[in-house]
Amino acid sequence: MMLPALLSGLMLAATAQASSPTEHFKGEPADTLSQAMANFSEYNQQLAELLAQEEPSLADLGTIHQLTYTLENALEKINEEVETLAVNLEEVHQGSETGDFERVQSHGADYLEAAQTLAP
Template identity: 75%
Template sequence: MKSLLPALVASLLIASASADSSTDHFKGEPADTLSLAVANFSEYNQQLADLLGQDELSMEDLGTIHELSYTLENALQKINEEADAMAVDLEEVHLGSETGDFERVQSHGTDYLEAAQTLVP
């Protein structure tokens, strides 16, 4: 039994390494714009929900979930970047409204609303 253990461990490591290399290359769908990120976020969350709603998950399902996660991560990263920019624009609107700076409110308000309406139509 002890002589089989090293061979078993080596086999598992090789299998694990080859499984990792087959999935590491997957990049997910890009999220170059906020609207694309929101669309991918919605679509891929629904796919994830459908898979998680099953009574049991197969190894194939786990592989699919692994691939979905890349696209979801890309989408979340873009959404977070855009939300940060929205917060800056909103703060500029706020500060402009306090100081009576109509141009500041108008320009930053327009940018803020454009992004905000992409998140919540």
Template identity: 65%
Template sequence: MKKLLLAALCTGLLASTAQAEERPDHFEGEAADTLAEAVTQFSETNRQLAQLLAQDELSNTDLGTIHELTYTLENAMAKIDEELDTMAVDLEEVHLGSESVDHERVRTHGTAYLEAAQTLVP
């Protein structure tokens, strides 16, 4: 009987260890469709992450929450990166337009650049 109980206990421990090492289910995170949404999500989610990391101890639940937050942060950063690429193109068009004295090019791309830039830094 003792051997049977010991075998059951060992099997249970091995199963729980294997389960703990499995990756958690993946979480989609919040999508960011616009630069404004991405900046808001980036700011708010970083604030949540900072609050969790400020704790003396992180529970397994906290780690799960952090795991989910990283997906939203990754989505926000991807959108910000995409928008920064567009901003760089617009700024280059402003630069080239100013060299060639192309008023319309400067105004069109300058307006688009500033709109995005002001979303990042009001």
């Protein structure tokens, strides 16, 4: 019963998209790791609530589509920060092997700041 309505709704949406340019959402920014983590948590909660519905509406699918832009922004920033986190940890590791306390201290502080944001 719901399938025909869904299909006709998708066909209408496809027709509308063919006649006008698709508008893309930018999503919420994730300029810092803290902001990315907050958005990741909040928007995952919203997504979970929408996915928990037995029969989401087309409007719900539109909302899910919009949520994914913010989640993608958050994941991009988190991935960037995790790469930097790994580099800083390696610097701490190398510094500890060579007795370079200044290297350990400076990279260790950067590492811990990001690590505590990821896992408070």
